[in-house]
Amino acid sequence: xxxxxxxxxxxxxxxxxxxxxxxxxxxxxxxxxxxxxxxxxxxxxxxxxxxxxxxxxxxxxxxxxxx
Numbered sequence: 001x002x003x004x005x006x007x008x009x010x011x012x013x014x015x016x017x018x019x020x021x022x023x024x025x026x027x028x029x030x031x032x033x034x035x036x037x038x039x040x041x042x043x044x045x046x047x048x049x050x051x052x053x054x055x056x057x058x059x060x061x062x063x064x065x066x067x
Contacts (some may be wrong), residue, residue, distance in 0.1 A: 006046035008058045015062040035065040 012031050020039060023030030030039040040061045042054055 002049040005044045005048050005050050033065050
């Protein structure tokens with residue numbers, strides 16, 4: 001069962017990511033981190049099911065900043 005977008009957001013914030021103000025339009029949000037080049041963009045409402053590629057992108061971004 002896919003995770004919810006809100007769970008991915010929570011995981012990113014716990015790993016030290018922050019939401020970039022004005023970084024997305026509509027249901028898009030951008031998250032940055034001092035140790036991560038670029039940004040991670042998540043789309044969808046907080047209660048929506050996360051797409052497989054979103055889960056993978058968040059997992060890989062968290063692994064990169066924790067290593």
